Amino acid sequence: MLKQLNRADIDQLLATIAAEYQLQAPRRLNDGTRQLGAYKAAEVSLCGAPLQRKPTAAFFPQTGLLLTLNTDGSAKQPEAPQKPFALFGLDRFDLTAISFLDRFFSDPPADDIYLRRRQGALLVGLTGFVGIDRAFQPLSSGGCDIELIATGTGWLAAGNSETGKTLLQDFPDGDPKLLCDLQKKSLHCLPNLSKLEHAAELLRQDLVPDRFWQEIADRCILCTGCNFVCPTCSCFCVQDRQTSRGTERSRVWDSCQLDAFMREASGHNPLGTEALRTRRRIHHKLVADVVRWGELGCVGCGRCDRTCPTGIGIFAVVEELVKQFGDS
Ligand code: SF4
């Protein structure tokens, strides 16, 4: 289903969604960046820089309560959200990342804490001329209920799921040729993942020596930003906190750049050096995920490269790696 919307129609659509869902929409912060926040009609930002905070945090939050151990010895799991989530304003990379995490957390044994937040959630993509200064952003490859596409002169809305189609049913039909033109344009705007594939092959063939990882690791200041902004990172540790009600057990995002990441109670640490941990961060996305899922664990969103204060996000590392060892 393809519909045509104007700005007032978008406001109407968002208001309808907000009545049924916990709607999060992009808003512009004072420093000019944008991030998802609770929907307020006057604050919705349709164009600008990509969202730096990962939207997957709605379903896998930085600190997520697993259960409460009450003082009487009973245990209680957190309630499911009263209304399902709706995330508005997701780009192609975020939608791919959500599909990636869905598969990870649904793989047996399924993660009921994640699925409880994800269940019934509505995903709305926002693509086309919505970048900084209305730069073109590639259309999605699916994975959303509705995709709202800025055409440069107006808006198209593709309804992909039954829920999405129902929400769009009263709007006038859109022009399929315009959609087709924008899909073709998208093919020229996708990030070049060939270097990642090349680096993956070099890693698989074990052609990257330890000294490379030591050089990269020496630049890391252990801020954990690369992991905490990455929408496909799923590692967490478990922490207990005493409250007047008992003990709250939560899971908290973990970072594979930290010394304690795999350290065992005995003190043994299979990833006991920064070089090993840095190698693991890249190797996991480029090799281990491909073995397990058949595809890279990096969706190419660019967040880690924008975030890393010392310039060793995944694209920067891969660039250097291929330059040094690509002809081996
Ligand atoms: S570009 Fe960086 S942050 Fe984005 S998916 Fe790849 S590894 Fe994660």
Ligand code: SF4
């Ligand atoms: S963002 Fe950069 S400096 Fe920070 S932990 Fe990651 S690699 Fe290290």
